[in-house]
Amino acid sequence: MVEPSQEQAAMQHYLVCGTKDCQMNGQFYCNVCHRPLCEQCRDEHLKCADTKIHEIVLYRHRKHQLPVEKCKLHPTRNIDIFCKECQIPLCSKCSTSKEHNRHTFDDLEEIYAEKYKCQQSEFAKIQRYFLPITQSLKKDIKRDVTEIKNLMESIRTSMKLGAEYLKNLVDEVTSENMEHTYTVEKSLIKMLKSQEKTYDDYIAYLERMTDEFQEHLSLTNQKLLFSKTLRIKTIPDTTKPVPPVFTRSQFNKKDVAKLLGKVYIPETKPKRRNIEPMNADTTHMKFTEKQLEQSTEKSDIKQTLSLSSSVTKVREYRVPGIDSAWHVSVDKSGRLWVSNGNSNLVKTDLQGKLLQKVQTSGGGEGYHTAAKDGVLIYTDQDKKVIYGITPDKKITKFIKTGDRTPICVYSSYINGDILVGMDTDKEAKVTRYSKTGKEIQNIQRDNQGQGLYDYPHYITENINGDICTSDFKKQSVVVVNKSGQHRFSYTGQKAGFCPWGICTDVLGHILVCDSNTVHLLDQDGGFKSVILSSQQEIYGPRGVCVDDENNLYVGQVFTSIVTVYKYLK
Template structure:
């Protein structure tokens, strides 16, 4: 008859059960105690009975979590009828009780093998717990980090490839442009030289005609009967006119190599910096991170739920109005999380107000009719200085500091991403000729990290064509698209996060003069059209949905729009310092 040993539940498994059943036959109570000698769980009543029983009153009874683990059954190889249950400290081997009486183990010290097994079991249980609570979460976190890095590298390299193609296409266009100019120059030079030679031909044609006339005159004199005239009148021949041979044009071939072209186009290199080791967090940090991740997921789910429940209202409702002191009109609005407003006008006045419209601070800037300020998720305000080509940051304690220097480029519009905190800048630069006169204006969008590090430049499409003329207002959609309102292009220009052109919106057939632009939680794009004095509502892909605001709602030349965290729409206009707030989602 074989003996069957039932495996006991681990501490974790026991904790997951509703309760552990008492090991006494026909007893179904909670076995919260444990007899280390009988190796079975006991309820409180059976424990008391166990202690009273003369046969078991000296058994060791402990709380279940402090129990000794039963030694697995192993038969002794020398004495097959005995179980191995003793440990010889001298020989360092497990033996049975009969082995301990043999002369090989005479005067040796012995330990209870079950005690050693319990100790080792506890150690292994601790290691198992480390795997579940520390090593496994850490490793999964590192793996997720690697996957995120791989995705980031793929996106970055795709962006670099797009930029390289754009630069190459731009260089090709420049080569074609210079080559075309050089060829045109040869035509002009050829025409000038041929005209000079034609003029010389005319000179000699005239001289040949003159010589013919002189020949006739000589012939006439020689044929005269009165030879006295021949002596009295002397004919003189004019000298042959001098002309110059043209200097032959010489073509000096450009001297360049593959390396020269590579220098023009740039290279992709890996930094010499030592790669940073991935941080393995202690168990407490892993636990905290898991809780933080759960909180983020919960917040994300809340936003997702809100998005699913929101939709466009059948009508737009005015909620409230703010009269902003210190500004003549409202060219741009930024709303802080607290609900306080930042408003700027055509004269460069930048004013902060509280929820009641009271002025809190006022700054004189170089901004005019652009979206040159933005509120961050951290509660700061960032604004551009066109004159000094700087970006400033204002902290909630009203401290103003320099944040980003833009070099030769003039910063026009700015937006702080609600997705990752990155800073998007719309910028332009005017190139001048030798005499200092403007000859060409370039524009681009640059992405900076929230710490002010330059990450990305977007200037041309895949065909090498300029994307922007004047990116006066800029924002970001929920899918990462960068949306700019370009006054001179008369268009809303939208690129994806990698900088690839997605679409351009140019209105509904009539003249379209875009100003302020923003997006909402549903991915809608809202843009002001100053010509028709309306606000257009577009879907995420640039499809026209409706005129959301017009003169019917009392709107006159809207210049700025902004949506806050409560999905309220703020609208500023040209000839008033009033900011009007509307509800358009339900």
């Protein structure tokens, strides 16, 4: 496994000021002292006589400190000089030796900074070109796999239909042939019965003639004997029937295969997949922290997607075991986790089959979330515990929240952190935990010391690290950056805004449910549109989420049906 770079590690959470006992956000950096500074410490640094000439820049523009390396000839000295003639790094004492007499030297830290910048540029190419293009090709292959599977399934269906049709024809012809045999048999039997009757009549005639002959030959009646001569009729002619002949068709497996058809791959040269060339902007790009923060998994999609002019219903699921859908989570396998307002949490597959049911103490809140590793994370408000459910249905305790009630939860797709909306006796807050359950950060007040939250009941994270929360009591969407600083609040387009389920997409849009509509905001809280309303037969939307294919799942309060929409193109 590749370890995260120092740059990446620094951006996972907000930077702490390097001044002793100061825990403020270190958004500035002293290139001389090589330490982060908050705004207050920066001002004090520039006022101090010893440090007022120091170069202080924004943290992302800092000069990276030269790694410490001791000189082998002078172990007490650091290597920090570069001899241009010898092309080797030196310490300051080595530069005064005879071997480097009259040589010119450069600051090794400046060279290191330039090399570091160059490597950053190469790393950025991976993030913005090589990785997105490769992931796009991989997704193209996945689409091809799906298309091939669908095509082969349709071919198999066609084969079955062809075979079924042929079997029906065989049955029909066989039935007709069998019926014909009965007709032929009946005709021949009728002819033979007629011949049999002919001979029955002739035998009767012969029996009468016998009686006449006996009378003529009687010695007592000589007159009859000489009266006339009896003549016997000839035996009637009949014909033997010509027996039917059955000629069985001569055919083999190949003949049947010709009738049913055969699958073959055309002898066509496969087309090469299109790989977009690296343009000049990519080759000479400058590396920034913002580029690192963007999800490389979604960057290739982001370049091609945009809002569609209309919203299209893709499909819908009737979820068993519940009567309403207050919150929806989609795991990496595409299966749904849906909760109602009565503490029931169920898992269903794409065919609507119930796979698992969990009883907890949550209600109309976003109290479950699907993590990237396939684990479903959910809260139990009464027990003040956060649980995890593995794909094999094993439930384990994950985090104990002490005296705080965990209302809503979200698993970050950026770094795996767990964001939890909390309710306490004093005031509400958002707490950040690491993937291992360690408490990292508490977000509670704005810059004026005012409480940010009253009742955060749905929570999500945007692609830039912003934490977006629906606050039921404040009747607003509260958004802070990853450091916990308040960015903006959205209070709807008219009075009575009541935010429920909330999610974000690959373009940084924020989607939030109002009482009977779903609003779409940009990354900075600007209202863009109402994308779902009663016109799309949406009544009481509560739970929303977006899957990896950019489909929007919507759960409603009055039905157990979860509807899926396509709104990006």
